[in-house]
Amino acid sequence: MMSAGLRDIELRSRRTELLLVATVLIFSIPLILGYGLLILSSFSKEMVTNLNPHDFIPTLRNWILFFEGRTAVFGGIRVNIWHIVLNTLIVALGVSFLVTLVGSMTGYAVSRLKFSGRKRFMALLMLLHAFPGSVMVVGIYFLYLMFLPSYQLVRFYSFFFVIVARASLEIPMATWLMKGFFDMIPWEVEWAALVDGASRFKVWRKVILPMVKPGVAAVMLFGFLAGWMDIIYVRTFLVDQTLATWIESNINAEYSYLPLVAAAGTFYLLPTIIFFLLAQRLIFTISATGVKG
């Protein structure tokens, strides 16, 4: 709706454009191949990862087994796959919600309020983001032990632990991202709304929030995917399984039937693919600022 399209402007010649596309394609071949073979295998009796066309025997059985919650063709344990999906969703949505809430508020504060130590705070956030999340698992575990008695580390609370821990890893980046979006809003637009009679809250809700919508959407998506994909924190703190841990445990199992795992993997990829398509529209929307150059 607000895309002041660059389509009308000739940025590069046809030839450079073709060259660019070709380069991008070449570098993405391994990725595309990997995912392609995974998806193909999920519809086949045998894994097709050997690139042997005879391996491909089309079938839907893997998917049926997957939705039945079977982990092997014969025998194996049966699980309620929808329960696992629900767990994954709880974690992903929880992380997404927390990251968006805290990230956008901190981002606003860092962008708009000139408190002392602001620069150092921003640098600290960067540093926090630079630490790999897995390094902190042990620390976080002890932190939790310190603040909450261990007998509470069960079922319901375990979601809380995972979500808070995982979200806190994403919040630094979300804060930076949101700060960038808030920085783009000129003070004058905020003031205009104040002069027009709006209260601080109305200014935030009717003027600022709509202007940073692409940023909020991006942070929401990244938060969701972070929760959806997380494995270390889920395995450490969650009593139940999510898709990630479930797939992982089935890869290693003796009875594991790989085409079935491929189906699970493909299913697991779905949100990433869907969101990626959505995000392209959302994030690459150029929002004109309505302020003269």
Added chain:
Amino acid sequence: MVVVRLVNVTKIFKTGVVGVKDINLTVNHKEFMALLGPSGSGKSTTLYLIAGIYKPSSGKIFFDDRDVTNLPPKDRNIGLVFQNWALYPHMRVYDNIAFPLRIKKLPENEIRKKVLETAKMLRIDKFLNRYPWQLSGGQQQRVAIARALVKEPDVLLLDEPLSNLDAQLRISVRAELKRLQKRLGITTIYVTHDQAEALAMADRIAVINNGRIIQIGTPEQVYSKPATIFVGGFLGNPPMNFVEAEITEEKQGLYMLLSGQKLTVPKHYEPLVRKAGLRKVVVGFRPEDTAVIPECRETGECIKGRVYAVEPMGREYIVVVDLGGDLVKAIVPRSLVLIEDQEVCVCPSLEKLVLFDPKTEKSLETLYAEKT
């Protein structure tokens, strides 16, 4: 029915920068006041103080007898057009204009009526369905004015609203805006750094420099009787000429020596010069109040000089004359043929010239008025 009054208003920013200092300004009901000054002089700061966006560090602001110094912007019923317009980019033109009314929770059909009316008045009713970035600069500016006017404000504040328009559009919008203001009768403060705009539009002009108001007066007063050298040099195109002169006393009266040549001190200035006891003055005279003649007479009314350059301006010529090192400009009719390095005589109109004190750079009238 609002008189805006600023009393000793000072704004010092947290960074220590002085935005404005000791501003005293009264804008009368229905008056069109121009706030004129160079970049960074504190014009926007003054406007934001009146709007309530900035809080003054000291001093008070009144709307009529109501002290609004600590009132938030939303309670001041002000229309403000920002320097960069500050339209809401995510709203269509219609919603931009309707925004202040929606905040007031007016019924939607009344909003519709008012928005259409205002849009028609500013001739933007064709664009109501567009987004701001789909409009030209001139159209966006009208939207900003419409948004400020639609709520029928008591005070209209305009921050260089025409600065982004091309020269021709600016001149036509300028006349339009002036008519509109008179028709609506809203107390208006108009910020500009363009002296021609201020002269053309305002009932009164307040000249501001370095955060201080230097002179307030009608365009005529500010133009012909500048209070300081700065004001004389800031208004007019080309601006006022300034030449230093020494005062000498002779039998017939006081004279000013400009590069060794005599110019009579105008009669009405004699008491002022004597009272101030000045040895030196700065003579200010406007190019259009200056005659250039090829032949000189010894009358104490003209100074000999040499033509430095001639600039044809279409309607008239601007002659630059070298008066023993000082370059001065004069506007002459096209019929007068002058060539470079020709010797000419420059005769500033003695009634219209203004004398300044070289130390304080204030006009002698101002100096005298301050002393009494």
